[in-house]
Amino acid sequence: WVHIRMYSHPSHLVKNFVARLTKTLDLSTKNVYKPCLSTFFVSNNKLAAKAMIRIVPTRLHWIKDDGADDPSDLCAHSPVLLQVGSETLIEPEDGDATVSAAAIYLLRTLERDHTKDNPVGDQLFPCCGHGMYDTGDEDVVICGCPNGSDLFVTRDDGTTIRLTSTSGKTLVASLDDWRHAINEFSDAVREFYVHSLPKTPSGDDDATGFAKMMSEWDRRRNTSKSG
DSSP: OOOOOOOSOOHHHHHHHHHHHHHHTTOOGGGOOOOOOOEEEEETTEEEEEOOEEEEEOSOBOTTOSSSOOTTOOSOEEOEEEEETTEEEEOGGGOOEEHHHHHHHHHHTTTSOBOSSSOSSSSSEESOOOEEEOOSSSSOEEEOOSOEEOEEEEESSSSEEEEEETTSOEEEEEHHHHHHHHHHHHHHHHHHHHTSOOOOOSSHHHHHHHHHHHHHHHHHHHHHHHO
C-alpha cells in the first residue's frame, strides 16, 4: 500500500500526480483501489478535513450482551468508531449505541441536515431506541433516552458536508464519502439481523412500529444506492 498526504494542492494537480505515480509504478487499474488522498487545513481554530470516512459498529450484540441471540430485542447495539481521515469523532469508549436507530438517522442525513434545532431524530448515535411508532407519517418515530453520542451534519454545497462534534471540532468531507460510509455501516448492522433469529415483537404496537422501522430502513437504503 502507498499512502500519500497532499497539503493544499489544487485537485487537478493531485489527479495528475496520481496518474503519473500509477504509470511510473506500472499499476494496472485492477490493482489500484481508489487511491486515498487527504487535504487538511486549520481555520479559525477549527480543524477541517477532506478525507476518507469510516463508521464502524465495532461489536454488534443484542441488549443482554451475553453472546446469545435474542428474538425479543428489536434493536441492535454496538460501540461505534467514526473517523474522518486521522481524526476520530466517535470512539468505542463512548459506550454502546442503538445502531439500528443510528443507521436510519444516518441515512436521513443524506437528504437533510442534522442540527441541534432541526435534528433527524435524537442523538445521531442514541443510547436507546426501543420505542418505535407508526404515526401514519412516511417515517418511523423512534424514541429512547436522552443519552448517546451526537454529531451535527450540514451541507456546504452539493458535494461536501460539514461534520461538527459537540465539542466544536469541524471536519469537511465529500458527500460521496459520507454516503459510502453510511451505506457500509447500515449494511453491517442489517447483516446482523439477517444472520439472527426472526424478531418476535411483544404486541401489536411493537410489531407495527418495528415493521415501520424496517420499511423506512429499506426505502432509504435503496434510495442511497443511486445518490
